Amino acid sequence: MALEVVTNDASALDDTDLDELASMEDAFNTGQLSKAMEDWVLITTARFGNVLHGFTFSTLERIGGTPCVLIGLMSVKRSSKRDQVLRGLMNEAYHRALMAFPDEDVVVGARFVNADARDAFKDLDDVTPSPGENAVGEERAWGRRLAKRFGIDKSYDAKSFISSSEAQSGYLDFESMKPESLDADVVAMMGEIPVGKGGAMVVYGWTMAEDLVKLGKR
Template sequence: MSKEGERRMAIDVETKDCTAVTDAELAEMADMCADGPNPFSVGLLSKQTEEWVLISTARENGKLRGFSFSTLERIGGTPSVLVGLASVARTSKRSTVLRQLTEAQLHRALMAFPDEDVLMGTQFDNAGGFDAFKPLVEIVPRPGHKASGEERAWGRRLAKRFSISASRYLDRDFRVVGDDGQACLLDYETTKPESIDPDVEALFDKVDRAGGDTMIAFGWIMAEDLLKYA
């Protein structure tokens, strides 16, 4: 077996309804991210179980290494995977954990929306978050691309779905202005920051992480590519 195969087998991903999340699991999630830049509280995590449908967890030898709240729904008729609050522990395998959480969500998307192109959207506060979008195309925002009116409209739709007030969302920058509270974002940092394209980094020049700013981003996975996650 290849080393990659061994790594993949070591990470177990489970997806279940948010209604099945226990208090002990919420405490475990809070403990996992307590020392990171986004220490989600048990209270905030508990609220997510009411706002989202699914929770995916990734474990390495039984130890929690990542989790993600999400839902599958149609927005204006468009099949969508929406990722809400999520966090990946800062271990050496975090890129693998993120990839497998994403794959679990795309598998669910295939089951829910066979033979359809699917939009995937979330919010994050640094360029490493785009690692979650590696299977996607037509990602917005992206360097050198002037967003169309329809793409900006998608940003507004996602901001509304993420319960972000219109006054805090700047649709030309796809930026959410922080409100001094804890943002419900995809909390992830790449293991290889030196490999990030400087033009991608530049997209975050106006994002004030310390102030709670985030960026809303989305992309598409085509129906034929979604079949890979069967």
């Protein structure tokens, strides 16, 4: 059975739709999903048949003139098909970016709470922050811009890219099927996030225009 990925306006969701999203047994409750519907423009769903396996609230916009894909909230069901679902949701995001920003380099940003979710950004260049690299200047500036856009700048630390509290209204919720294969340095870096206190890390990367043409193809 093929994976079906569809994007619609988030404002078109009704209570039944929100209940379905919440029933996927992910990290987010109906209240958080309702808030995401207000904060983000697009809702993308991924299904096998009639069964929901993942969804994304996102928006495409420019920050300081730079094209951005902002993933406000994403969740992938803990099933044996989770890797395929994650790829499907990200490919749809790239396709939307290609349609909106042809011939331009694009920033993709999200909030993470674990190392597993970094797999979503494996096709991006210059993923920041990264282990062993000290972000400076414009790299930190992008972190601050995204933290402000996500509404988590109150407790944001520009050096670590971490907001220490009240930062989990939305993030990229994904758990790897093979946690033992995760990069140990990434795990250590992400381990600095005070997840239990509501913390999250702002992570972003770039897709160059020529790469976006390949990533966004259907």
